[in-house]
Amino acid sequence: MSAKVLLCRCEDVTLAEVEHAIDAGQRDIESLKRFTGFGTGWCQGKQCLVACSRVLEERTGAFPQAPVTPRPPVHPMPLGLLATLGDAVSVDRVASDDEDGER
Amino acid sequence: MAPRRIDVRAVTKGRDSSVLRALYEYASPEASGPCTIEYDGRAIAAREGEPIAISLLAAGIDTLSRSVKFHRPRGPSCLRANCEGCLSRIDGEPNRMACTVPSRDGRVVRAQNAFPSAQVDFMRITDWFFPKQFDHHHLMVRYGTAINEAMQGFARKMAGLGTLPEQPSSALGPEEIDRDVLVVGLGPAGLSIAESLAKAGLSVLAVDEEPTAGGLVRDSLSLHALDAKLVCGPAYGDALLARARAAGVDVRLGASACATFDDGTIVISGERALWVRAKARVFANGCHESIAPFGDNDMPGVYTARAAARALRYGVRVGDAVLVCGTDADDDALCDALSAAGARVERLSAGQTLVEATGLGSVTGAVVRGASETHKIKCDAIVPVTVRTPAFELAGQAGVEAARDGARRCFAVRADESGRTERRDVFAAGSVALGGRSSARELAVVQAVVAFVGRGGAA
Numbered sequence: 001m002s003a004k005v006l007l008c009r010c011e012d013v014t015l016a017e018v019e020h021a022i023d024a025g026q027r028d029i030e031s032l033k034r035f036t037g038f039g040t041g042w043c044q045g046k047q048c049l050v051a052c053s054r055v056l057e058e059r060t061g062a063f064p065q066a067p068v069t070p071r072p073p074v075h076p077m078p079l080g081l082l083a084t085l086g087d088a089v090s091v092d093r094v095a096s097d098d099e100d101g102e103r
Numbered sequence: 104m105a106p107r108r109i110d111v112r113a114v115t116k117g118r119d120s121s122v123l124r125a126l127y128e129y130a131s132p133e134a135s136g137p138c139t140i141e142y143d144g145r146a147i148a149a150r151e152g153e154p155i156a157i158s159l160l161a162a163g164i165d166t167l168s169r170s171v172k173f174h175r176p177r178g179p180s181c182l183r184a185n186c187e188g189c190l191s192r193i194d195g196e197p198n199r200m201a202c203t204v205p206s207r208d209g210r211v212v213r214a215q216n217a218f219p220s221a222q223v224d225f226m227r228i229t230d231w232f233f234p235k236q237f238d239h240h241h242l243m244v245r246y247g248t249a250i251n252e253a254m255q256g257f258a259r260k261m262a263g264l265g266t267l268p269e270q271p272s273s274a275l276g277p278e279e280i281d282r283d284v285l286v287v288g289l290g291p292a293g294l295s296i297a298e299s300l301a302k303a304g305l306s307v308l309a310v311d312e313e314p315t316a317g318g319l320v321r322d323s324l325s326l327h328a329l330d331a332k333l334v335c336g337p338a339y340g341d342a343l344l345a346r347a348r349a350a351g352v353d354v355r356l357g358a359s360a361c362a363t364f365d366d367g368t369i370v371i372s373g374e375r376a377l378w379v380r381a382k383a384r385v386f387a388n389g390c391h392e393s394i395a396p397f398g399d400n401d402m403p404g405v406y407t408a409r410a411a412a413r414a415l416r417y418g419v420r421v422g423d424a425v426l427v428c429g430t431d432a433d434d435d436a437l438c439d440a441l442s443a444a445g446a447r448v449e450r451l452s453a454g455q456t457l458v459e460a461t462g463l464g465s466v467t468g469a470v471v472r473g474a475s476e477t478h479k480i481k482c483d484a485i486v487p488v489t490v491r492t493p494a495f496e497l498a499g500q501a502g503v504e505a506a507r508d509g510a511r512r513c514f515a516v517r518a519d520e521s522g523r524t525e526r527r528d529v530f531a532a533g534s535v536a537l538g539g540r541s542s543a544r545e546l547a548v549v550q551a552v553v554a555f556v557g558r559g560g561a562a
């Protein structure tokens with residue numbers, strides 16, 4: 001059996017899958033992420049973002065100008081802990097921050 | 104896999120090499136006593152306080168979980184909360200990283216998401232069924248609704264992570280903290296900046312997600328210069344920590360800054376969330392290790408260099424025969440330390456590259472390509488070349504766009520030589536910033552932060 005090269009462990013995204021997506025026209029890092037799902041798992045891209053960006057560079061000649069948009073939390077956190085923040089962090093505040101975080 | 108606990112007394116007996124002194128920080132019998140944890144119904148002899156993932160490695164268990172789609176076997180690879188390989192159900196709570204939870208008498212650890220166990224999981228068939236990739240775009244829509252629905256239902260059962268906790272959350276109420284400055288990341292850069300800011304009269308909260316200070320230097324097996332003396336990583340980290348504390352910095356270890364907004368930062372500290380309002384935020388949170396691409400690079404038995412070094416500190420070697428692919432000074436020190444710990448060490452020679460890991464469950468060998476031929480190596484652990492990439496995410500959340508670092512082929516926080524960013528209250532220092540670490544920049548960051556807070560902050 002042929003060995004898989006994993007670029008994103010959390011979501012089981014392989015090098016073959018990333019190359020297939022690039023060949024299918026996903027030639028910028030955001031589209032590549034949306035198409036393959038890399039960076040959407042437990043580690044949120046800590047291990048895979050640069051690995052995928054380098055494949056993109058090898059395939060298209062250009063390393064991405066900017067990374068995908070980082071969103072909270074950096075590490076997964078228990079919802080029970082988030083809930084304790086109650087009044088300190090208003091939900092509105094968090095939601096509106098997220099909106100203008102979109103690029 | 105054979106047990107891998109090193110007999111520290113035997114290994115260090117009659118030796119006084121500085122590398123050995125740097126080693127085994129937590130491994131001596133004085134450092135911690137024995138305890139017993141339960142893993143999937145088995146009693147495992149462990150040492151109190153060492154990370155559960157390391158206790159299990161020491162007992163010869165390196166496969167702790169299964170991957171989400173293919174159900175490939177996974178194990179701890181980073182030992183520092185950077186991967187997903189150690190996710191387990193611990194004391195009834197799902198999705199705990201076994202590399203961050205200390206062993207304690209009576210702790211109950213279970214594999215999750217595997218049927219019937221992490222070591223033997225029938226769902227591995229998905230891996231063999233899809234030899235290259237799992238193309239859900241086509242798979243889930245192409246084959247008619249009935250099959251599609253059945254597949255989705257099945258996938259939902261077998262994917263996802265863990266099941267709900269047994270007990271309702273026991274989280275304590277939040278702690279609200281107001282300070283002049285929040286420093287995130289307590290490597291050499293963060294620690295020295297925090298100390299200088301406190302000496303300049305500012306109130307400083309400094310946090311690091313690790314239970315110890317020193318960052319990358321703490322895990323390094325090389326010696327480091329401190330006050331014209333050469334010291335090992337832990338001593339270096341502890342000395343800088345003591346100085347910061349003496350200067351009045353409020354230091355919280357094991358405290359992870361998870362989310363940051365204009366009006367505050369959420370820090371998770373054990374059972375409690377902190378809501379930190381600071382006039383200025385300094386991000387000195389270093390680098391991640393990016394995955395190294397080669398065949399079956401996710402197999403249990405593949406470790407980052409930092410993980411291999413960290414396991415040694417607890418008196419555990421990651422393998423009996425270890426292939427180390429990197430060639431920098433830290434890799435050399437790692438090889439020395441592994442040999443001293445009784446492992447057979449293989450290195451790649453110039454021009455050789457690692458093609459793939461081999462083995463059915465965990466690593467039993469590697470395929471290496473030279474200029475003209477390809478050959479097999481027998482080993483039970485692989486340490487690929489380290490690819491360090493700045494942890495720009497937190498600064499990114501604060502609204503500072505990360506920039507391409509063309510030379511290093513990664514992204515870094517865009518900051519000037521004083522650590523200033525496009526957000527007036529956000530500063531970056533150390534290896535997370537474009538241009539990397541320099542003590543000149545650390546001095547300049549301190550001045551810039553003092554000036555900014557002195558002007559009253561925000562406005």
Ligand code: FES
Nearest residue numbers: 179182186189202
């Ligand atoms: S997250 Fe625990 S070993 Fe990587």
